[in-house]
Amino acid sequence: MNFKKLGLGLVAGVMLWSNSGAVLAQESVVLGGNFELSGQYAAYGTPMREGFDLAIKHMNENGGLLDGLTVEAVVYDNTSDMTESAAVTTRLANEGVVGVVGPATTGDVLAQVPVLQENQLPGVVPAATGDGLTLDDNGELLEYLFRVCFEDSYQGYVGANYMFDTLGVTRVAVVSDQTLDYSVGLRDAFVAQFTALGGTVVTEETLTTGDTDFSAALTNLLTQDVEALYVPVYYTEAGLFIKQAREFGLDLPVMGADGYHNDTLVELAGDANATDVYYTSHFSLLSENEKTVEFVAAFEEEYGKQPDTFSALAYDATLLLMNAIDTAGSTDRDAVRDAISATTDFEGVTGTFSMDENNNPVKSVVVLGLENGVETSVVEVAPE
Missing domain, CATH: 3.40.50.2300 (Response regulator)
Known part of the structure; x- marks a missing residue:
């Protein structure tokens, strides 16, 4: 699959500082995954993990990030528990990931928000659709929290x-x-x-x-x-x-x-x-969009089954984060955050979207119809 990577231009020789102060060459870009892999919402978190992994695989097959760095993943199970969700993101922040994808539910997302803010760690949420999720109780923007789904x-x-x-x-x-x-x-x-x-x-x-x-x-x-x-x-x-x-x-x-x-x-x-x-x-198997068709075929080849909306959204969330890293030309968390905020016309498998002032995507909704358990109709509704 051929994905357009924007804003390349970081000079070769990306460097990191070790705890001892020595300068080390950065050999990979590490992303974190916070997913409901067990518990009540595992049927959401498990396909998200699959979409996350597939996006990283495709990026590495297309040359990686930042002039050839391999993308690696660290993933933990939040067990569909809000307290554990916060603990997972704390662990990921301490392990030095550039950004976090997940979790699935609004409650689990809200639990990790203080950790994202405190650690200045970008988090991209695939499917938590709760209204006002990216704003605090005073209506102020939570500047490190983004999502690829509508409200x-x-x-x-x-x-x-x-x-x-x-x-x-x-x-x-x-x-x-x-x-x-x-x-x-x-x-x-x-x-x-x-x-x-x-x-x-x-x-x-x-x-x-x-x-x-x-x-x-x-x-x-x-x-x-x-x-x-x-x-x-x-x-x-x-x-x-x-x-x-x-x-x-x-x-x-x-x-x-x-x-x-x-x-x-x-x-x-x-x-x-x-x-x-x-x-x-957010997503339909009946879509004729080229990127969606390619994604469905690749997912079926990788996992032997069709993707659902949660795997598709997680795939887009992961690509959005990785493309922002390339656009920023850096793994600096603030630079990556700024690049996500500035994203326009991102072509994902769940549609093309730009980020609005509240870190939400402006994108279409699809209305799906089932007959005898099979998706037989899809109507796309563009944002007003």
Whole structure:
């Protein structure tokens, strides 16, 4: 694969200082990975690790960084735990990595933020879509935190437009997880836009992460005059909910967000039940974009399976970090941070984007449709 590397021009002989004060030749560029490789969110973190590793492999095959330096990776498992996420990033910072890719979830990302800021360590987040993630409690920019995914509010906004304009739904029921910021943020944005369009939210039900029996909510939904369900939760609860909804006879369109984009959803729901299901996401196997097609083929060759949105986003996050190192012409963390901030027209496998003033990408959303568990439709929605 041929990747354009920008801003080359560092003179040969990159140097580092050892703890003893001696000058050493830098033989590699080391990147850190903080991923959920076990625990509740391993189905997100594991494909991210695969995308991270593949991006580094491709960069090394194309000559490495900074006039030929090999890229190396140090990866630790945060076990889907916020305390461990902070500990992992502390360990990576102490081991001298240039930047960190990951973790997956908003909670785990927020846990590492103080470590990134204290150590002036750039962190590129693949898939944590929580609103305002890159800002502190006072609305000030967290200057070392970046991401390659759009925010939840934009997903909810696009989802409402798609349901109202494309599916022709005017009466909807919303089912959300009150304990999950991700779900609440999506719900609020969807409801605001859907009602602004003239739609009616007939009823709202709730569930909690870890629930496996949704019969009470489904019994109530059976009595409501609704045309579709908006269920912005993660893939485990979504898969079980869709399965039980179909068993209850609720053969209505179900829509969610990028938390659906995992094969486990279809496995839990069952192929036949995963029909008339739609979700907003970052990446589609149906894309005809040349870079995306090349990535899918390379991923299948490397791992013997198709990539998902999380592996694709991690691939882009890793390339963004590596290209910033080349653009900066240095492994200096502040220089790399500045290069990421200044990124424009970055051509990734999840789309072309530029970084905005809040360290978020300006990029398109894709709305994917499933029939019998298979992705059969994709609609790209450009940013406004």
